[in-house]
Amino acid sequence: MYAISAKNLTKSYDGKTNALNDLTLTVPQGSVFGFLGPNGAGKTTTVKLFTGLLKPTQGECTVLDLHPVKNPCDVHRLCGVMTETARMYGQLTGMQNLLFFAQTAGMSRDAGNERAAELLKQLDLWDARDKQLSEYSTGMAQRLSLARALVNRPQVLFLDEPTNGLDPESAQTVNSMIAALADNTGTTVFLCTHQLRYAQDICDSYGIIDKGRLIAGGNLETLCSDIGCRVKAGFRLSEGDSLEGFDADNGWWQAELQREEDMPKLLKKVIESGHDVFEARLIKPTLEDVYFEYVEHQEVAE
Numbered sequence: 001m002y003a004i005s006a007k008n009l010t011k012s013y014d015g016k017t018n019a020l021n022d023l024t025l026t027v028p029q030g031s032v033f034g035f036l037g038p039n040g041a042g043k044t045t046t047v048k049l050f051t052g053l054l055k056p057t058q059g060e061c062t063v064l065d066l067h068p069v070k071n072p073c074d075v076h077r078l079c080g081v082m083t084e085t086a087r088m089y090g091q092l093t094g095m096q097n098l099l100f101f102a103q104t105a106g107m108s109r110d111a112g113n114e115r116a117a118e119l120l121k122q123l124d125l126w127d128a129r130d131k132q133l134s135e136y137s138t139g140m141a142q143r144l145s146l147a148r149a150l151v152n153r154p155q156v157l158f159l160d161e162p163t164n165g166l167d168p169e170s171a172q173t174v175n176s177m178i179a180a181l182a183d184n185t186g187t188t189v190f191l192c193t194h195q196l197r198y199a200q201d202i203c204d205s206y207g208i209i210d211k212g213r214l215i216a217g218g219n220l221e222t223l224c225s226d227i228g229c230r231v232k233a234g235f236r237l238s239e240g241d242s243l244e245g246f247d248a249d250n251g252w253w254q255a256e257l258q259r260e261e262d263m264p265k266l267l268k269k270v271i272e273s274g275h276d277v278f279e280a281r282l283i284k285p286t287l288e289d290v291y292f293e294y295v296e297h298q299e300v301a302e
């Protein structure tokens with residue numbers, strides 16, 4: 001059983017254009033899936049469809065084999081959702097908000113209290129637990145919103161830009177929590193984000209969506225090979241020296257390799273041809289490099 005699955009999932013808000021077009025994907029249990037794409041690509045729409053906040057125009061989706069529209073209660077019991085629209089109560093304190101949501105999720109008062117305290121401490125909100133939410137800063141409210149999504153220990157967690165508006169330290173805390181959730185508790189995470197560097201650290205696989213269509217999917221290696229993003233060899237030589245057929249980049253001479261395994265032979269060749277090599281390195285494509293390749297490629301194709 002997949003944690004998350006969509007088949008030909010399509011959503012039109014206006015009956016004319018599709019905000020989401022024919023999305024087919026699966027996410028295995030216990031993995032962290034990064035859902036990436038420009039503004040307006042359809043990420044939030046997808047999360048809303050998976051969590052039953054919207055009905056598909058066509059196609060279907062399931063979470064742990066359950067249909068969000070047919071079984072909204074079961075899906076909500078097993079899922080946690082954090083979106084920009086998931087509001088809490090401004091006149092209640094952080095603690096009261098979490099307790100309220102713990103109890104609506106069916107937890108006892110004691111279990112809810114314990115879980116709320118644990119999350120408030122983990123997310124550095126313990127000192128603000130008795131403050132009204134309306135007095136929280138944006139980043140504090142954002143962290144409380146994550147705590148709310150986690151209060152019922154969900155098996156599947158949908159996070160729509162969870163680090164939006166967080167300072168770098170808080171963003172790091174949230175990212176470590178997400179990674180630990182998948183590692184320690186087997187929680188499946190569906191993460192919409194624009195922060196590609198963080199995504200590369202915590203996601204196992206990705207989907208790239210643009211204008212409602214999935215344009216790429218897989219782990220970083222697959223994404224790289226599908227679009228021909230290759231690893232590069234880089235050499236730093238003595239000043240004034242150069243390498244024919246290589247590109248100069250900030251004091252480094254770089255060339256694409258067919259395969260990583262070609263590096264030792266190339267290094268040997270460069271040395272044997274009389275160059276002094278001060279440093280040599282493999283430059284692997286990052287998620288950011290690959291993302292831009294796909295999105296730009298898509299623009300050219302249009």
Ligand SMILES: Nc1ncnc2c1ncn2[C@@H]1O[C@H](COP(=O)(O)OP(=O)(O)OP(=O)(O)O)[C@@H](O)[C@H]1O
Nearest residue numbers: 013014019020037038039040041042043044045046
């Ligand atoms: N409630 C709505 N009514 C009408 N159109 C909508 C609604 N919500 C979203 N859309 C449209 O659907 C498309 C996809 O929007 P969506 O919010 O899913 O994008 P997104 O990938 O989450 O973007 P962002 O990165 O900006 O959050 C956009 O063209 C948007 O204008």
Ligand SMILES: [Mg+2]
Nearest residue numbers: 043044045160
């Ligand atoms: Mg969005």
